[in-house]
Amino acid sequence: MTLLMGAVAYDPKVVTIWSGFRAWLRSRGLPFDFVLYSHYERQAEDLVTGRIHAAWNSPLAWLRSDRLAKAAGREVRPLVMRDTDRDLTSVVLVRNDSSYQAASELAGRVVGLGAVDSPQATLIPRSHLRQAVGDQLKVRRFDVGVGLHGDHIGGERDAVRALLAGEVEAAAVIDGNHLLFGREGTIPAGSTRVIAQTGSYDHCNLTVIDTAPAELVTTFGDLLLSMSYADPEVRPLLDLEGLTAWRDGRRSGYGLLDAAVDEEGFYDKDGKVTAVEYAP
């Protein structure tokens, strides 16, 4: 039997990465293959129905898989995650020359967010802001790559550009992109200020379903965890995938997103898509 994993083709590099990992895993005795999805919703559904054994999931897809599995009497678990998937935060930016000092002052002001399904640029920061301004939150969304759960950076970049152009009063981005936008010059030095930062949360994980062949799943996890950044064969793939080491998967970093999903009514408790403006 072949262990079959799903991955979402949010970028052409996904093919390079998983073809490379596939060759590496197979050369070490694991019969492994992968299929590509155009968005996360079908991948989550296919994981729970057992069409695939494992899924390289966004945090939102992990939550949906978990809810769908429970509703179906099954169980999913995060097998591994990247070292770079742990303890991320999102920040709310304003223009440096504005008068805003705290998120509560944004009541009634327009905040630029990312795509409707972005955990880091929409769901978690909107939940954070809602706690500060309640139902007076006004949002302008930048829907780029809907269905990719925020993996596409375009929505965040557009929100920041709108902030700098004076079209919105604040914008939310993940901390790593804030660093990137500063370094690449999208955000000129000294042009913005951070007025709020969310609590920390975890990002992607490699989710497996309990119906998957247990021995192969164990081997898969062990092999991934054994990948070394010192190994010249996998290092270019790890660089592309943005990690220096795989870590054990954990469930503890998804509380903020879970709460946000309920507040927004994005999925119901059984994992059904209930967000009205969401059409992946």
Add this chain to the structure above:
Amino acid sequence: MILDLEGLGFEQGAHLLVQRALQRLAPGDELRVTGSDPALTMHLKAWCRQAGHQAHDVDEPGVRARIVRGRADVDRWADAQRAGGPGADGIVAKPRADWGLAVRGALVESGGPSAPFDIADRDLVWAEIAPALYAHAASAQWDPDAAVDWRADFALQDDIERAVVQVMTYLIENEQAALVIPAKLLARVHPHFREVLQLLAVQAADEARHLEVFTRRALLRGGELGTSSVSGRESLATLLTEAEFSMASFLLSVLGEGSFLNLLEFLDDHAPDPVTRQITRLARRDEARHVAFGVAHLRYQAEKDPSVRTRMRAAVERRYAALVDTAGLNQDVFDSLVVLAAGDWTPAAIAKGYDAVRKLQAEMDDGRQRRLVHLGFPADEAAELSALHTRNFM
């Protein structure tokens, strides 16, 4: 240790100072960072996460974060290797394919794709004189516009001019082959042998210049170009199909260009006009260098491995077999050489010209034999091989 970034933010290059401080520590050691940039802690954490370090909040006056040094950068360079040394004395015998285009002497990260350079053995391409020859070749480049007096005043009889044009046509055809062959080899030689690449590139540039001046001379009086025979092209085609670097170099440089030197000297002596004399003299200087590298390289190789002489012999025989049924040198070319050496149409002049061309052929044969002996062939074998050389000269 505390690193004070003062007001420097990550959008202004703060990572450089952090990186530099971390490089002085061992994996697992700690660095405390302070500074006044408001976004410092957030950026430090995001940067550390990507770079394989860990940043933690810290409750300590004057300190913004504590970094535990990771080992990703150490691991990346753990088995990196120097690609030999920068000078010619740093050349290794068999450079690795995955060094690819890495500069000789650079510290090369392990892994990466194998570059498609199939000529990657020092003993197959190297000659000790390659660096010196390259330096000489680079300094001896000349500008066809400035080096040749294209406006020199001369008048030739029509049929003498036609003979010059025919010889030029033949020279251009041969120079085209002499350009394409090093250019093809150039793309196959491992860049570790930098001096060989440089030499081949200049050699191709030399031939490019020769194409230009021979063409300009052929068209100088407004006439048409001469003829191109099947046998001439067949002869050159056998050079293009020789896949082995050393054998291509042997056939082209040692035998072909070597004989070509005699031809160019003949034209320098017998050309009826100053432009032809100038361009053949300039081209001859370049060709002498090409022959020197070919001979030096093959001698180096034959000293390392005497069986190379067997392969050289086989290459000559193969080429002879491929050309045995062809007509040899284009008769138009042969006749034109006679006319140029004759300088006039009297029977006595033609006899003198004919004799001069026979002498040229003997000199070519003699030169080939000398070079073959230099490469270690016994005299009788050298004579035998030289006799098998194509009647097309090249």
